[in-house]
Amino acid sequence: MHKSMFQRLARLSIASLVLVSVGVSAQAQSQASSADGSLADLLDTVRSQKEQEAERNQQRVQAFINKVDQREAMLSKAQADLAAAETRQSRLQDAYGANEKQIGELQSELDQRAGDFGEVFGVVRQVAGDLRSTLNSSLTSLEAPGRGNFLDDMADSQSLPPIEDVEQLWTVMLDEMVASGEVSRFSHAYVTPDGETEQGRIVRVGTFNATTGGQYLRYNGDTDELSVLARQPNSPWPGYADNLAGAQTGSDGTVSGVVDPSQGAILGLLIQKPSLVERIQQGGLVGYIVIAVGIIGLIIALERLFKLVRTEASMRRQRKDLDSPSKRNPLGRVLAAYHDNRTTDVESLQLKLDQAILADVPGLERGLSTIRVLSAVAPLLGLLGTVVGMIATFQAITLFGTGDPKLMADGISQALVTTVLGLVVAVPLVLIHSMLAGRSRRLIQMLEQQSTGLVAAHAETARA
Known part of the structure; x- marks a missing residue:
């Protein structure tokens, strides 16, 4: 190579x-x-x-x-x-x-061991999500803010949570259960109807409702703030809020309070309920006329009642002293007519006494016919308001249809309110008229009895 x-x-x-x-x-x-x-x-x-x-x-x-x-x-x-x-x-x-x-x-061993924990993990995530939603809308979060922050990670986790988080979840659930049965007092800011923020002492009734200074509050979980209701419920509900505000901490006694299990929904309905003045305003012009009729009838009835009671008291005192007649009461005037005509015959004396009685009868019955007429006019005016309200309702249906019931509410309210006002005025006037008429008849019968007795005594004296 x-x-x-x-x-x-x-x-x-x-x-x-x-x-x-x-x-x-x-x-x-x-x-x-x-x-x-x-x-x-x-x-x-x-x-x-x-x-x-x-x-x-x-x-x-x-x-x-x-x-x-x-x-x-x-x-x-x-x-x-x-x-x-x-x-x-x-x-x-x-x-x-x-x-x-x-x-x-x-991995096989892990899958086998984690099989039993898979269902537990799903339950833990579900409970964490539910508890997170509960705490976000709970009044108790005002006293312990941030206690449920760990629930966000636990509810969205894709792995088994550590045992510390599970124990914390259990602890927070118990705290919420205990707080839901307590009446607590704490200092917190709230928003007034004018939009201003004030610091005050809040009374929390479980997880249901909160009050301050006798006023009901509404809790907004999204903004985590308390606000005074723009309109407080009508009586007697504000009194219950005063009871809670004035109750002494640690006292053995009990006070009456309000619990709204719907967390403000029922109070919202009570707020929407119209007051007595608003009900009257719904009756319109006819409703005011009916009320005026009732006031006039009531004034006349009170005047007549005072007059008849005073006259009856005078006549009772006069019956105890028949020999000294006083012309300030009907019985005294009848006795005066008897004393002025004691020397005449029986028939003439009878006529004189009848004349004296007839002269006082109009005074005793004065105003009763007016009350009777007003008691009959009031329901007729209520019926008139009913017809006017139904006409307004049908006009609203003609213009806007039946899609929105609120458009027909004004006419229906006027129809019902005027009917109620007519009956409310008529029923008491009828009862008052019946009472005054009975009292007036009783006084007239007293005069007639005394007149008859005087004539009988005079006849016996003449015959003797």
Whole structure:
């Protein structure tokens, strides 16, 4: 092998010398054609250059031969490195195969052991998600903000959570259960209906509702803030909030309060419930007329009741002193007529007493007919409001259809409210009229009884 390589190198050197000599000859000829020297100088120059070129070529060949040995050493080293790498590759392949087998066995063991925990992991994630939603909308988060931050990672985790997170989940659930049955007081900021933020003492009733200063609050879980209801519920609900605000911490007594299990939905419905003034306003003009009729009838009834009670008291006092008649009451005037006509016959005395009674009857019955008329007019006005309200309802249906019931609510409200107002006014007026009429008849009967008794006593005296 070394001999063949040497022969190839020798051939290559000879070919190089031939090429160099040819090049030198061509250069010499070129110089001879261009220079003015003699041929002898040219020949000496060619020989000199040829010798120098031959010496340089010999040096190159020797350097090349020296590098061949060096390359053989490098080749031997590369072959040794290749053999070592192949040996290492074989060893690594064996180790890789063993590791693959071991990994398969460990994976099978892991799948077998994790099979029972797969269902538990799903339940833990579901419970964490549900508890996260509960805490985000719970009033108790105001007192312990940030306690459910770890639930985000647990609910979205794709691996089994550590036992510390599971224990923390259990603890937070117990805290929420306990807080849902407590009435707590704490200081927190809240937003007033004017949009201003104030700091106040909050009374929390479990996870249901919160109050401050006798006002009900609404909790917004998205913004994590409390706000006073723009409109508080009607009586008696504000009183329950006052009871909670004024209750002493740690006292053994009990107070009445409000629990809204819908977390504000029921209070929202109570807020939407119209007040008494708003109900009256729904009745419109007819409703105001009905109320005016009721007020007029009530004023007349109160005046008549006061008058009749006062007259009855005067007549009772007069019955105890028949010999001293007073013209300030009907019975006294009847007795005065008797004393003025004691010397007349029985028939004339009877007529005089009847005349005195008839003179006081209009005063005792005054206003009763007006009350009776008003009690009959009130339901008729209510019926009128009903008709007006139904007309407004049908007009709304004609213009807008029946798609939105709110468009018909005004007419229906007017119809119902006026009907209610008519009945509310008429029923008391009827009862009051019946009571006043009975009292008036009782006074008239008292006058007639006294008149009859006086006439009988006068007849017996005349006969004697």
